[in-house]
Amino acid sequence: MSFTKVALYPATPTTVRGTYTKLSASKEKIVYTNGKTVFIRDVANPALGIAYGGHVQNTTVARVSPTGSYCASADASGTVRVWDIVGEDQALKGEFKAISGRINDLEWDGESKRIIAVGDGKERFGHAFMFDTGSSTGEIIGHSKVVNAVAIRHQRPFRAATAGDDNLIVFHQGTPYRYDKTIKTHTRFVQDVRYAPSGDHFASVGSDGKVFLYDGKAGEAVDEFPEGHAGTAYALSWSPDSRAISTSSADTTVKLWDVETRKATRTYALGTGLQHQQVGNVWNSPDTIVSLSFSGYLNVFDRRSGEKGPVKVLHGSQKAVTSAISNPTAPGTFVVGSADGRVLSYDPTGEATPVGGQGHTNLVSGLACTSDGKVITAGYDDFVREVEGSSFTASIFSTRSQPKGLASTSDGTVFVVGVDAVEAVRNNQKVAELRPGTGGPTSIAARDPLVAIGFDDHKVRLYDWDGKALREVGLLEANKGAVSALAFSPDGLKLAAGDSSGKVVLYDVPKREPITSRWSFHSARVNALSWTADSQHCASGALDTHVYVWSVRKPLKNIAIKNAVPGGVNGVLWLSDARAEEGGGRLAGTGADAAVKVWQVTFHV
Structure with a gap:
């Protein structure tokens, strides 16, 4: 690789x-x-x-x-x-x-x-x-x-x-x-x-x-x-x-x-x-x-x-990029949010276009993409906003606390991680709220019908979402630090969980048990995870400035992109439909230096 x-x-x-x-x-x-x-x-x-x-x-x-x-x-x-x-x-x-x-x-x-x-x-x-x-x-x-x-x-x-x-x-x-x-x-x-x-x-x-x-x-x-x-x-x-x-x-x-x-x-x-x-x-x-x-x-x-x-x-980001997400409805495009509240959309050539309209006034802490192509944003101004096309819509939801992250499900529900609760929002209305009894929520990922929530007590809790309420169905406990990033594989069978110690644990979702805990080469908090389309490789970016690409079939093998983003990596995403049988794909990384770097990753040498 x-x-x-x-x-x-x-x-x-x-x-x-x-x-x-x-x-x-x-x-x-x-x-x-x-x-x-x-x-x-x-x-x-x-x-x-x-x-x-x-x-x-x-x-x-x-x-x-x-x-x-x-x-x-x-x-x-x-x-x-x-x-x-x-x-x-x-x-x-x-x-x-x-x-x-x-x-x-x-x-x-x-x-x-x-x-x-x-x-x-x-x-x-x-x-x-x-x-x-x-x-x-x-x-x-x-x-x-x-x-x-x-x-x-x-x-x-x-x-x-x-x-x-x-x-x-x-x-x-x-x-x-x-x-x-x-x-x-x-x-x-x-x-x-x-x-x-x-x-x-x-x-x-x-x-x-x-x-x-x-x-x-x-x-x-x-x-x-x-x-x-x-x-x-x-x-x-x-x-x-x-x-x-x-x-x-x-x-x-x-x-x-x-x-x-x-x-x-x-x-x-x-x-x-x-x-x-x-x-x-x-x-x-x-x-x-x-x-x-x-x-x-x-x-x-x-x-x-x-x-x-x-x-x-x-155009481009002027402050550190704090979140990034690819747009599945437009291959090769992706959206980033920055520390000054700006949201920009990048096309496949790298041209950036700022999202117009009334946006955020503070750091963009989360991005999510709905099944119909709308981008949902959350900011430290305590608002969740909606992007349609190249502009923010009038839709807005005020969160009960400062949002830390977002995830969405196919029914249009957006889950907002707050300081002490997770709010489920649909059509700008709160439809459910989860207040865990122990630990504070730190990160979130969703893959119908499951919602995974990471906590500062080093645990990941799995919930079943029926459109009305979150019901706990599993507990994952192999992480060694506060869970800072989560990502379901596209096939829904695996969950990658990165934590504040720099470790990424790969879990088997149906069995509710770890597959491997050897993805542990980062030396600081893992901030972002992204899966390839075939669910065989996962990329991670961390505060230590490095990006790693991990293999599910060969957990001890990895691609190390050292010093990828000076100051720390806050977002990683696959820009192409990367698959092992196609030999690799394009991976983007962004973070503290406000730039976006793109690498061609080859899985088989």
Whole structure:
């Protein structure tokens, strides 16, 4: 048995209110950060993503070297890691402590040899160093407050410009880099500064909404672009031919500017409200611009089109994925819920679509799919909601306590696991309630007519559901920890039960006894289980970041997908009708890093 990674569907960038998010591009791919992970995303194909999880602190910015061989990424602790993006193992080239605080931006020079990192350091606000040795290549000085951005001229003679919260731009000559002059054009925080690819000019934007142009060699202010933004301008980027600039603003607009005439040639309005504020920007190809909404969605604009808005919007989870389920009525599709209450549907190509309508306001703790294709969701806002098509319906049920999980039966009944009870809901009405006398319910699974409920006393209790009440018919006691995940096999004859100790016990349902307790390679709580269509293999995902695929016929054999999801696995699901006689199938895993990874699993080598 073996596996190969075939796809990665990236998360969307992290956004913070009132703060910009740095985006960059390399070979028509965009580069950004989310949590402790760096993502390199292909705009055209969502499956061709790259994820790097080598940081121990939250990442803040990442940029690929001009040669395209290495990526430099920085985090909130002031650490810069340079790693290889050509090889699959993403080998670390070097790790350097640039400043003693959060790094807000970094930039490579045109020779892919030197890096300048800037931010909120306690001893200094910026540092210039060689990417391979870490040796200093000058001083980045002149600011009295946090530095927000840095830009380097890629042609010799090298120049660098830094922008900060002291409303200043500091111009440096190099190399080695040394202070040259202070530029006082903006009246409020300077949010971004970027050099044109030609090196002839650089431009800046700030909280005053203004856009300024400067001479690239001398650092002198050339002109102000008239009629800037009505709100904070967070980001700018240059077209590859250095003839145009795009800017993104909190006024929810993206503007394209002609550098020669200093006039706005196109203004895209994205809507109203906080979620539509534009907080990041990068020119992805000669005619394509990507702007980031505060919601985390990436808006793709094509200046050749006559569209008044984006030609495409790239979606994905922005926070940790907390639950996932495949949709049996639409093969290859699946639905995920995240820690911020969002629910997204993925199609077989990996394109994500957010579920519209009034959704959850807090963590999505459970998903279930009914026999007619409806998706039922539960959240920490204490509501159970219904999804039909691509939108939440008006149907809603208020739970008596915070829901922990969901399961459904063919008669349309949805079972909601609460803190001390299990509620049976049909047509948004409670039809039954179970209050166990001992132990608190922790997990649930259903396979007509049985409902299995896991408890924190390490036991699984089986109940018969007749449409009106739950009647206990069996007790399973081989687990060694609180039962955290349950899954019936499709044939209904087996039940997999994962617990907080990392063990997965396989039970024989008719005999009410364990088949094997040797599925015990996880070292932390099991969060998710998923069976193949032929009931011969079961996948498990756990807090230890690993995914295992277990065999019923050969319990001692398994496929170990180590470090599958940094931070922990919260969902595993088979995307294809995986069967042993067909040799395997596609398995997806998702969790703390908000991305979805897909592997081709082969049962027979």
